[in-house]
Structures are given as C-alpha cells and as structure tokens.
Amino acid sequence: MELARLQYIDPAKAQISEALVRTFTQLAEDAASVPRAELVCETMSVPPDAVLGQLSLPCFRFAKSLGMKPVDLASRLAELLQQASLTWVDRIETKGPFLNFFYADKTLAEFLLTQSISGEDVKAVVRACEDPGRKTMVEYSQPNTHKEFHIGHVRGTCFGDAISRILAYVGYDVMPVNYFGDEGTHTAKCIWQLEKDQTRYTHKPQKDLARWYNQYYVRATQAFEAAEGQVLDAYKAEVSAILKGIENKSGKYYDLWRQSRDECLADFKQVYQWLGAKFDHDFTESEVSEASQAIVDEYLEAGLFQQDQGAIGLSLEEHKLGFFMARKSDGSSLYITKDLALARSKFADFNVAESIYVVGSEQTFHFQQLFKVLELMGFEQAQRCRHVPLAHVKLPEGKMSSRKGTAVSFATLKSLVLEEVAGEMTKYREEWSAEELEQTTYRLALGAIRYGMLSSEHEIVFDPKTWTSFEGNTGPYLMYSYSRASSMLRAECFKIAEVTVRWPEQLLSEEKLLLLHLYRFNQAARDAAEKYKPSVMAHYLFDLCKYFNRMYAHVPVRKEQDSALREMRLAIVALFRVYLARGLDLLGIQPVERM
Numbered sequence: 001m002e003l004a005r006l007q008y009i010d011p012a013k014a015q016i017s018e019a020l021v022r023t024f025t026q027l028a029e030d031a032a033s034v035p036r037a038e039l040v041c042e043t044m045s046v047p048p049d050a051v052l053g054q055l056s057l058p059c060f061r062f063a064k065s066l067g068m069k070p071v072d073l074a075s076r077l078a079e080l081l082q083q084a085s086l087t088w089v090d091r092i093e094t095k096g097p098f099l100n101f102f103y104a105d106k107t108l109a110e111f112l113l114t115q116s117i118s119g120e121d122v123k124a125v126v127r128a129c130e131d132p133g134r135k136t137m138v139e140y141s142q143p144n145t146h147k148e149f150h151i152g153h154v155r156g157t158c159f160g161d162a163i164s165r166i167l168a169y170v171g172y173d174v175m176p177v178n179y180f181g182d183e184g185t186h187t188a189k190c191i192w193q194l195e196k197d198q199t200r201y202t203h204k205p206q207k208d209l210a211r212w213y214n215q216y217y218v219r220a221t222q223a224f225e226a227a228e229g230q231v232l233d234a235y236k237a238e239v240s241a242i243l244k245g246i247e248n249k250s251g252k253y254y255d256l257w258r259q260s261r262d263e264c265l266a267d268f269k270q271v272y273q274w275l276g277a278k279f280d281h282d283f284t285e286s287e288v289s290e291a292s293q294a295i296v297d298e299y300l301e302a303g304l305f306q307q308d309q310g311a312i313g314l315s316l317e318e319h320k321l322g323f324f325m326a327r328k329s330d331g332s333s334l335y336i337t338k339d340l341a342l343a344r345s346k347f348a349d350f351n352v353a354e355s356i357y358v359v360g361s362e363q364t365f366h367f368q369q370l371f372k373v374l375e376l377m378g379f380e381q382a383q384r385c386r387h388v389p390l391a392h393v394k395l396p397e398g399k400m401s402s403r404k405g406t407a408v409s410f411a412t413l414k415s416l417v418l419e420e421v422a423g424e425m426t427k428y429r430e431e432w433s434a435e436e437l438e439q440t441t442y443r444l445a446l447g448a449i450r451y452g453m454l455s456s457e458h459e460i461v462f463d464p465k466t467w468t469s470f471e472g473n474t475g476p477y478l479m480y481s482y483s484r485a486s487s488m489l490r491a492e493c494f495k496i497a498e499v500t501v502r503w504p505e506q507l508l509s510e511e512k513l514l515l516l517h518l519y520r521f522n523q524a525a526r527d528a529a530e531k532y533k534p535s536v537m538a539h540y541l542f543d544l545c546k547y548f549n550r551m552y553a554h555v556p557v558r559k560e561q562d563s564a565l566r567e568m569r570l571a572i573v574a575l576f577r578v579y580l581a582r583g584l585d586l587l588g589i590q591p592v593e594r595m
Contacts, residue, residue: 003018009526019081056098133171141272178279292333371385392459444592482581485576492566
C-alpha cells in the first residue's frame, strides 16, 4: 500500500517506514540502492510475540544492495533511527538481523481515544480505499422457489450480507442483490405433482408455504426415481410441457406457477427479516429467461457462438474450460445462459464495476466458463467478476440434500438454536421483562447462527449446542464479552466522551495488548474485504474478546483505588466496547447490553 493511504490505516507503520527510507538514503552510495517505501512496508511484519515488539523489519533483502551483513545493517539502522523523532516509537531493539520497534504506550492510547470519539477512525479506513465509490454488486442467497429455505441458504445469506457490510465499511459503493431461481425443472416437477394430488387445496397451510411446496417437489423426485421405461418417458414429457408453458407465460399451469412462486417469495422475505439481511434489488430467473434466448441469437449472428449438432455454444478448449453450451438442441436455454443475460443487465442497467457472486464451491467451473464467455463477448467488467465460493454446511452424520428431503430447513435451524438459547435464559425470567427476555433470546440466537456460519470459510458442521455456548469461539461468547463491558461502564456511570483520561507512559502488558489489537481493527476490516472472507473479522473479534477477558481477569478496574487509574482502565473498557460493537455489526450481529 502507498504511504499516502497507509497513514490512515496504520500511522505507526507509515511513520516508521518513512524514517527507514530516510535512513537507507543515508547508508546507500547511490539512489538505486534505496528501497522503495512500499517495499519497506511490505517487508515489515508483526512479530509472533509482543515481547519482540509491535513491528519488525528483517534486514536480509536490503543488506546485499548496501554491501552489508544483515546483522550489521540492523545494528546500524537502530543506531541512526535513535536520532529520529518518532512519536510512535518508545524504543528500538535488534535481535540478530531483525530490527524490532516497540510502540509508545501513551501515543497508542491517545490516538485510539481521540480517533474513536471523533469518528476519524471510521473516516480513515474510507480514505485508505484505493478505488473509493467503486460500484460493487454482491449477489447472494439465491434460493429456489418451490423448495424449502434450508441451512445452506442461511450460510450464503449470512456470508453475502457480511461481505456487503465489510465492503461498504472500507469505502465501496455496495449494492446487495438476490437472484431467485423461480424457473427450471424443479418448479415444473412441483406443479406436476400438485396436479396429481387432487386434494392439494384442502390441506394447504396458511404459512410456511415454501416448505409445503417443497414436499411436492420431493415426492415428484421420488416418483421419477421409481419410474422406468415408458412411464418415465411419459413423466418427462409432462414435466417438459409444464416447463415450456411457464417459460412461454401461457397455458393452464402458468397461473398456478405464478401464484405458488409469489407465495414462496413472500416466505423468503420473512426469513430475511429474521436474519437481518437486506437487498437493494431482487432478480429472478423468469425475468431474464427471454433475454437469455435473445443473447444467444445475437452472438450467434455475430459469429462468437456456433451451432454444433443442433446445439449452440462456444468451444473454450484453448482456455481448458471445455465446451460452453448456450442453448440445447431442443431450443431450451440453460441456467448459465440466463447468467449471461443477468450479467449484461447488471452492467448496463446498474452500472456495476465489480460483480461478486457468493455461491457454493461446486459451481466454480460454472463461473470460470461464465466469466470467460463474458470476456469474449467484450464486457470489460468480466475482469472484475468474482466467484466467492462457499463450502458446504453439513450435519455430524454427513451432507444434506434438498432433492431427497434431508436438508435442515431454516425453520428447524431457528427452532433448535432458539431452544438452546431459551434454556440458558430461564434464570432471568423472574427479574427481566418478557420483552427484554424475548429480544435478548432472539439476538443471541441470531448471533450464534451468524457467527457459526461466518467463523470459517471451510466446511461447517452444524451443532446447535456448540454454536450457542458462552465459552469458546462462538457468537454468544463475543456477545457476553460485550455485555460484561457494558455492565462495568453502566455500574460506574462512565461515558468516555465526558472524561479527560490521563494516560501513563507505561501500561500493563494486559492493557497494552488489548489496545494494540484495537489499533489493528481497520486493517482487519481491509483484510476481510480484500480476501472476501468475513472469517478474518470473526477471528479478529474472537482474539479481541480474549484480550479483554484476560485484562478483566488480571487487572483491577472497578476495584482500583487510584481514581486516575480506574478512569483510564474504564476508558480502555469503553474503547473495547466501541470496536467490538462495530465489528459485530459488520457480521450482522446485534449485541445485548446485559446477560
């Protein structure tokens, strides 16, 4: 990162980097031997243990060009830097070829306090953005109508929503969108089965209709699996006729499809409201179906697509991506063809500079083909299309399948987690109002689900007991840490903006470790944004809470007799609370004030 931007994210590192470049200039015989500031920044890292300092420069890569041994260079740099006026540095030590910098405790504390009170730290991370205001569309969740909203969709929803929040925090113009699969064989199979069940309307429920329609889809799938020969051929022909009617917006099944589709979408809206996920726009397969056929004709005429045994597509063999099929020989389009039309709509109608697709890892090849074809079609934005792959959520006994009806539904997931949390909250029934008890239970359950879904980018095993634990790497543990800090501040009637804190020159190790981790908040947010990994922020917050609870256990705060020390430590607690709340919000978790 350029120093001009680094000073907003990490002013200590920026100051040290500038001083190092000036010192290298003193040692170098010619300008060519002076390393660039960006290279110096890139070479420095945080030591594995705070006893080695807060920032370390290994001198190996610079020593040769200066005609010195790494150990000698480290010693010489330390000697020259002692004469520099570095407000961020308390002392400099060498350990062999490593030059280690220790931050000044008072500078660190005062910086965090003034930045958080003024809100400059939030503005700073935006100023550090390399491409401010970049229009970034994040597509996520993408459930199919006529199927139940299951635990995998919850994972995608939590993940995409967190990515959207994090990207917006670091300075991008983010547009979260959904893409509903409301067409396709699964919808036709569901309606086919509905038609076969003449009693369908006599037991239709008033709510959870997506779950109800899913039962018909599962039964249709089972019927297809059990059929063979002419019976199976007849089933396929009937479903094909229904599907064509849906795509052509005509026939006796179209109205049933539209009604059932709308009921499923209404169900999904309720799910998103509970999960706290918001979308700026909803796309559907059906709205791009016609455009997908037109785009095939357009690029067939332009010569990009070719006919091959009745089908239309494009060979991507030279890119090691096989054959891209845009239209089947029977004239029907494919899911990926609709993705072409959807992408063009994103670029043309919404002026998107970057398009992010949060979709399961099994779709990696699909998106490799899609992005390559968009590039060959001449869309410059194809270079900024990204697939963020999601690993599966599974049960302890193995993977789930909506086709077989073995997937854990959102309703079941919510019920299991709420039940676990409610059991923990029974001890407060006598002293809390019903409203506070209900709200706290909901927030803890949502926090458990969101953190459980976001704390790893790898395959996740859903375990409600583990996820709702108040100990270990869980959402409730983070939320309990927040409520503990709130309780301390509430008991002391402490408001950070109303106190003049007197910081000592030297802090206790527990105090400094916590402040150092708070200082790295914006860098953690940037790392999470650049990698499209909410888990980076989740891990950061877990470590932050560990540092706070270590200080809570070993350093007296409310019991401290020295009023100046007590206020200073309460200020650290208040800073922790500010940054933890900010980080939880980036994950879509609402904290609770007491527990």
